[in-house]
Structure formats: C-alpha cells, structure tokens
Amino acid sequence: MIDPIWVPSKSRIERSNMMRFMTALQKQYPEIKNYQDLYQWSINNTEKFWKAIWEFCDVRYKKSYDKVIVDGDKLPGAKWFVGSKINFAENLLKADDTQLAIIGRSERPQRSTLNYRQLRNNVARMSHALIDSGVKPGDRVAGYLPNIPETVISMLATAAVGAVWSSCSEDFGVRGVLDRFGQIEPTILIAADGYSYQGKEINRIDNIATLSHSISSIKKVVVIPFLEPEPDLTSIDHSILFDHFIDNHFDNIPYVHVDFDHPLFILYSSGTTGKPKCIVHGCGGTFIQLIKEHMLHIDVTKSDVVFYFTTCGWMMWNWLVAALATGATIVTYDGSPFYPASSQLFDLTDQEGITVFGTSAKYLAAIQKEEMVPMLSHKLSSLKAILSTGSPLMPEQFDYVYQYIKTDVQLSSISGGTDIVSCFQIGNPILPVYRGELQCRGLGLSIEVFNDEGESVVNEKGELVCTKPFPSIPIYFWDDDDNTKFNQAYFAKFPNTWAHSDYAELTERGTMIIYGRSDAVLNPGGARIGTAEIYREVEKIHHVLESIVVGQEWEGDTRIILFVKLRDGVELNSDLQNEIKQLIQKNASPRHVPAKIIQVEDIPRTISGKIVELAVCNVIHNRPVKNIDALANPEALENFRNIPDLT
Numbered sequence: 001m002i003d004p005i006w007v008p009s010k011s012r013i014e015r016s017n018m019m020r021f022m023t024a025l026q027k028q029y030p031e032i033k034n035y036q037d038l039y040q041w042s043i044n045n046t047e048k049f050w051k052a053i054w055e056f057c058d059v060r061y062k063k064s065y066d067k068v069i070v071d072g073d074k075l076p077g078a079k080w081f082v083g084s085k086i087n088f089a090e091n092l093l094k095a096d097d098t099q100l101a102i103i104g105r106s107e108r109p110q111r112s113t114l115n116y117r118q119l120r121n122n123v124a125r126m127s128h129a130l131i132d133s134g135v136k137p138g139d140r141v142a143g144y145l146p147n148i149p150e151t152v153i154s155m156l157a158t159a160a161v162g163a164v165w166s167s168c169s170e171d172f173g174v175r176g177v178l179d180r181f182g183q184i185e186p187t188i189l190i191a192a193d194g195y196s197y198q199g200k201e202i203n204r205i206d207n208i209a210t211l212s213h214s215i216s217s218i219k220k221v222v223v224i225p226f227l228e229p230e231p232d233l234t235s236i237d238h239s240i241l242f243d244h245f246i247d248n249h250f251d252n253i254p255y256v257h258v259d260f261d262h263p264l265f266i267l268y269s270s271g272t273t274g275k276p277k278c279i280v281h282g283c284g285g286t287f288i289q290l291i292k293e294h295m296l297h298i299d300v301t302k303s304d305v306v307f308y309f310t311t312c313g314w315m316m317w318n319w320l321v322a323a324l325a326t327g328a329t330i331v332t333y334d335g336s337p338f339y340p341a342s343s344q345l346f347d348l349t350d351q352e353g354i355t356v357f358g359t360s361a362k363y364l365a366a367i368q369k370e371e372m373v374p375m376l377s378h379k380l381s382s383l384k385a386i387l388s389t390g391s392p393l394m395p396e397q398f399d400y401v402y403q404y405i406k407t408d409v410q411l412s413s414i415s416g417g418t419d420i421v422s423c424f425q426i427g428n429p430i431l432p433v434y435r436g437e438l439q440c441r442g443l444g445l446s447i448e449v450f451n452d453e454g455e456s457v458v459n460e461k462g463e464l465v466c467t468k469p470f471p472s473i474p475i476y477f478w479d480d481d482d483n484t485k486f487n488q489a490y491f492a493k494f495p496n497t498w499a500h501s502d503y504a505e506l507t508e509r510g511t512m513i514i515y516g517r518s519d520a521v522l523n524p525g526g527a528r529i530g531t532a533e534i535y536r537e538v539e540k541i542h543h544v545l546e547s548i549v550v551g552q553e554w555e556g557d558t559r560i561i562l563f564v565k566l567r568d569g570v571e572l573n574s575d576l577q578n579e580i581k582q583l584i585q586k587n588a589s590p591r592h593v594p595a596k597i598i599q600v601e602d603i604p605r606t607i608s609g610k611i612v613e614l615a616v617c618n619v620i621h622n623r624p625v626k627n628i629d630a631l632a633n634p635e636a637l638e639n640f641r642n643i644p645d646l647t
Contacts (some may be wrong), residue, residue, distance in 0.1 A: 004432030005398055006411065018296045018578045021056055035431055035440065036510055043446040043468060046072060050288065050444060051484065052469065054081070056290045057325075060094060061086045062257035063380030069469070074494050076487070078469035079109050081284055085257035088264050088283045091291070093120050093253070095327035099302060103352055104149040106334030107196050107344075114149055116327075124253045125246040126157035132221050137256050138263065139164030142186035142441065144168055144177060144208065146195040146334035147312050150224045150242060152321055153191045159264060159283070162256035163187075166266035166278075168439055170195045171313035174210050176629040178270050183278050184478055185217035190242075190384070192224040193231035198336045201227050205349045209235040220245075222231065227282040247321030260284030261475050267315055267418045269605045271630035274630075275484060279376055281421050284478040285471035289422045290322035297442060298356060298385060298412070299429040302327030305382070308358030309337055310347060314608040315418045316389065318357065323356075337363055342370060346378045353382040360390035361397065361413070362609055365539060368400045375405055385410040387427065390609055392514045392532040394539050413438045415502065419490070424464065424500065425512045437511035438535075445470050449506045453496050457506075461528065463518055464502040465494060473498070503530040520613040522551040524558045531613060535590055537584045543570045544580070548603045549594065550617040552646060561646065562594035563639075565603055572599035600639040607632045616640050 013019055022038050042049040047068040066083030094580050095101065096119035104112035114122070135141065141158040145151045145167060158165040166184055168177050170192060181189070189211060194203040212221045221239040225231050233239040263281040268276035294300040295545075305322040307330070310316040323330050331352055337345050337359075349357055369375075375382060386401060386409055401411050412427025415438060425438040433439060441447040446468035448456045452573050468480040477486045493499040503518040515521075516529020522529040531549050532635070538547045546565040551558040562580070566572060577597050584592050604612050615625045619640040628634040 006433040063209035081260040085256040089156040092324040100329045128250040140186040144191040153604045167312040169313035192226040194227040212237040282475040304328040306356045309333040358387040361393045394536040464504040466498040559595035602636040604636040
C-alpha cells in the first residue's frame with residue numbers, strides 16, 4: 001500500500017467547488033458516494049453530466065441549447081449544445097465591477113492593474129475598433145505579443161465580435177511566425193514593439209515590418225508600445241499605435257453570439273516534423289471544458305489569484321486567461337523566471353498573494369538543481385496549489401515541493417495539450433496526492449490506457465486514449481477540407497477512439513503516470529520504454545543539468561543513446577558514466593541502461609520549452625529536421641551531428 005504525500009484537510013474538502021457540485025448531484029443520484037463514483041457517472045451519463053456543468057458553472061447565453069449532444073456515438077462527429085448562441089468573452093467578463101481582474105507584471109519594476117469594469121471598458125473600445133476596421137465573425141486576428149494585459153484585452157475583444165484569435169510569443173522568429181500566421185490569413189495583426197528577457201530588450205519592429213509586408217491579408221497593424229512610449233512605425237505598413245486604435249468612447253461591448261462550435265482559437269502543433277498544423281478550437285467546447293477545470297479541478301473562486309508562467313505562444317496562456325470566468329484575478333507575467341533574481345516567481349507570489357501557482361516541470365527541476373529553499377526565504381502564505389505541466393513531473397520533484405517549497409499545498413501535475421486546449425489528467429481538491437502520479441482523470445473524459453491490441457489495461461503501460469466524445473475536441477484543422485490530416489493525427493491508431501500519443505499508465509487508484517510521448521518510446525530488444533523512466537533517474541544526478549534520450553537504429557535493433565548537459569566545469573568521465581548507468585539499472589532495469597552516454601553543450605527545445613527527441617533522433621540518423629524554425633535554439637542540433645561514438 002502506497003501512502004499519499006499530501007491529503008486535503010476535511011475543511012478544505014468541504015469548502016471546495018468539487019464537493020459542492022458532487023453534493024448537489026447526490027440529491028438526485030445517491031449512488032455517487034465519492035470522486036471515483038462521480039467520475040464513472042460523468043462518463044456513463046454524458047448528456048446529464050455536461051448539462052449539470054452548464055448549469056453549475058452559470059454559462060451565459062443569448063439562446064439556450066435544444067439538445068446537449070447530437071450523434072453522441074460518433075468520435076469524431078458529435079455535436080455539442082446544439083442550437084445555443086453564446087459568446088466566449090461575455091462568459092469571462094461577468095464579475096463585479098470592482099473585482100480585480102488582471103495584475104500585469106514583468107521583469108521591470110512597473111506594475112499595472114485592471115478591475116473588471118476597466119477590463120470591460122477596454123474590451124468595449126477594442127471591439128468597436130475591430131468592427132470599424134472591417135473585422136467580421138470568422139475573420140482571424142493575430143497577436144505577436146508578450147504576455148501582458150493588452151494581449152488579454154485583444155483576445156477578449158476578438159472573441160467578443162465573433163472573430164478568431166491566434167497568437168505567437170515574440171521570441172518566435174519571422175520564419176516561425178510566417179509558418180503559422182501565413183496559413184490562416186489574418187486581417188489584423190496586433191504586436192508589441194518588443195519584449196525584455198533577462199534584462200535585455202529585444203526590439204521587434206523589423207520583424208513586424210516583415211510580417212506586414214509578407215502576409216497580404218493583413219489590413220492593419222496595431223502596435224503596443226512596450227519598450228518605447230513612441231516607437232517608430234514608419235517601416236510598418238498600415239500601422240497604428242494601440243492607444244490611437246482604441247481611441248473612442250464606447251463603453252458597451254458589441255457581443256456577437258455564435259454557435260457553440262463557432263471557431264474561437266487557432267493553436268499550432270510544434271512544427272518539428274513540418275509546417276505546424278493549425279488546430280481550430282470551438283467557442284463553446286473550449287469554454288465549458290476550461291470552466292469545468294478551473295472551478296472543479298483547480299477549485300478557483302473569485303477570491304483566488306491565479307498565475308501561470310507561460311507565453312502567449314503556449315496553450316497554457318489560453319488556459320490562464322479562461323480563469324477570468326470564475327471572477328478570479330489573473331497575473332500576467334512577461335520575462336525570465338530567474339531575473340532579476342532566481343527567486344523572482346516566489347517574490348511575485350508573496351507580493352501579489354498568488355493562490356494558484358502554475359509552472360513547468362522544467363522550472364521545478366531547475367530550482368531543485370539550484371538547491372533553492374523557498375519555504376525559508378518566502379512566506380508563501382497565500383499559496384494553496386502548485387500546478388506543473390509541459391513534461392512529466394518526476395517523483396523527486398514531488399519530494400522537493402513538499403520538503404522545500406510548502407508542506408500544505410496541493411501539487412497537481414496536469415497533462416493534456418494544444419490538441420484539446422485543456423487537460424485529460426488534472427488536479428482534484430478532494431483527493432490525495434501520490435508521489436509521481438497525476439491526481440485523476442478529468443470529469444466527463446473517458447480516459448483509458450490501451451495496450452498494442454487495443455485492450456483497456458490497468459497497472460500496465462500503454463497508449464493514452466479517450467473512448468467517447470468530449471466538448472473540447474478540435475472542430476477541424478485549418479485547410480484540411482476532408483479532415484484527412486485531422487483523422488490521421490488522432491484516429492488512425494484505434495477506430496472511433498482518440499489516441500493522444502502519450503505513453504501512460506492508469507493505476508488501480510485512478511491516478512495516472514505519464515512516461516513521455518508514445519511516438520518517442522524506445523524499443524530496445526522489443527521492450528517498450530518511456531523516455532521519462534530514464535529522465536527521472538538522470539535528474540537525480542547533481543552534475544547533470546538536463547538530458548535527452550533517443551533510440552538509435554543499430555545492427556537490426558534499437559539501442560538507447562543518452563545525451564547529457566552538465567554543470568559548468570564538469571566533464572563526463574568514466575566515474576560519472578558509471579554512476580548514471582548504475583542508478584538507471586538499480587531503479588529502472590538493465591534494459592533502460594543507455595548503450596552510450598554522450599556529453600553535449602546544449603539540448604534543443606521548442607519555443608514553449610519542450611525537448612525535441614524526434615528532432616535529435618532525425619539528426620543522429622542523418623535525416624532532415626523539417627522545420628527548425630519551431631525551435632528556440634536550433635543551433636543546439638549541431639551538437640548531435642557526426643558524433644564518432646554513434647557510427
């Protein structure tokens with residue numbers, strides 16, 4: 001019997017939205033005794049469950065639905081809340097006037113705030129400006145922006161008028177942005193004159209000018225002065241400063257109420273195997289899934305201050321902003337998490353009273369390597385939940401959080417992705433936390449693990465799948481009229497089943513363990529090994545800062561190659577190699593031990609911070625990497641070319 005590492009108090013359970021929701025259902029459905037009962041009920045009673053979410057979460061609408069689900073036996077193909085007319089922005093802007101909506105912070109000392117009345121007024125002015133510029137429902141508005149309050153205003157105004165929002169962070173180079181926005185043909189481009197990172201100011205005027213010249217659909221470029229109060233816009237076609245663009249006196253938001261499956265967001269796949277796929281998400285499906293997560297699984301209320309360290313090029317930005325629907329305060333932050341000091345995000349937590357702190361597994365691993373002890377240097381009295389995503393959170397990082405950050409905090413490793421703009425596995429305020437495990441499967445999502453024969457298994461590793469329709473499934477891929485790319489991406493492995501491309505295990509407790517991407521699973525001697533199984537051991541080695549593991553085709557089989565980035569001044573000698581191998585063999589298995597361990601100066605990552613195992617695998621096999629513009633540091637790939645030990 002494995003003991004939990006954290007258990008919620010009785011009072012916390014009783015106060016939670018999850019318990020309030022469950023108690024309300026128990027009056028009509030007494031068979032619901034606990035969360036596992038509730039989860040099973042939610043996937044066995046699809047229509048009743050999502051109807052209950054609609055009512056509990058107070059969805060605002062102009063016209064209610066005729067039917068919760070049509071063609072509910074089709075995956076893909078089901079239609080949700082048919083007949084309803086809603087507006088995404090309206091559902092995020094319903095809190096009281098004086099409630100604080102956004103706190104804007106960055107590396108710089110400046111701080112800005114907007115209450116909900118001020119936010120609504122700004123969205124109203126922006127909405128009318130978009131309409132005056134000819135933006136119609138279904139048109140695309142693109143943002144090339146840092147994570148600042150103006151970005152939130154721009155997205156909400158776009159959604160308010162029924163247009164489609166798509167964004168890239170300004171650390172994307174021109175080629176990467178063109179590969180994305182060039183496909184969707186935006187009418188309006190909203191950009192900042194630049195951004196700052198680690199104390200350096202990066203001017204983006206030249207990039208914006210190139211985009212304005214290169215994408216013929218752009219009719220107007222709205223520039224937010226972030227670095228300079230009056231940036232020079234002479235090189236940018238059809239340009240206007242943000243304050244001048246919204247210089248009107250409208251105070252009403254012209255909400256356009258649209259069908260539930262009207263397009264809302266266009267997000268992008270990583271693009272490391274070719275041009276990024278443009279994933280189109282619907283208005284209602286995105287909203288109802290995210291409000292369910294915020295209210296029930298994260299337990300966000302109007303008294304919370306929610307922060308996620310993200311850029312607006314990562315789906316977690318969309319996830320963060322959706323927390324406004326609860327009436328909570330969100331914190332936007334732009335810059336390095338380690339500047340001007342490595343304690344920056346914990347300073348921010350104390351200063352702003354952050355209650356929900358979101359970050360990546362990479363960040364937690366980095367501060368663990370630095371041996372930071374936030375519980376001694378900071379109060380963190382407001383903090384009730386820490387969320388982590390982006391890659392699997394290692395068991396040792398669970399230990400680190402509870403030993404060195406805060407003992408009484410809900411640590412939720414969450415997992416989903418751009419494909420569903422939400423989570424399949426997520427936190428739960430009424431359940432315990434087990435070391436190395438994700439707390440639960442999300443309500444209403446029929447999540448299973450399939451073996452190679454397509455059989456559902458428990459306590460075995462396999463493919464993470466969803467076997468029933470869910471509202472936040474993408475409505476389509478852009479420029480994929482017959483849905484060939486869409487079906488190939490998610491439904492080619494198993495019929496009528498969403499395959500998520502995660503290698504995972506469902507435990508008998510209902511928790512989940514993610515072992516990495518299934519398309520990066522290693523297969524030496526026929527044994528399937530998730531890359532995270534190796535990373536969790538290598539992470540324990542003090543001298544190793546980062547690592548990446550791939551499979552190399554070798555003598556008719558596959559052998560495991562581990563690349564390590566070491567601390568400054570440390571060399572990969574035989575003693576360190578033996579230490580790594582012995583630890584992997586002891587805690588994983590002899591099959592997990594790499595055939596080769598090779599030191600590299602840097603490890604390539606996507607702009608959102610994910611290591612790119614497939615790109616490295618292609619390089620060591622002398623295969624092309626189709627789209628290096630998707631990488632934050634493409635030069636790092638050179639570390640993996642022509643390595644003598646691999647020939």
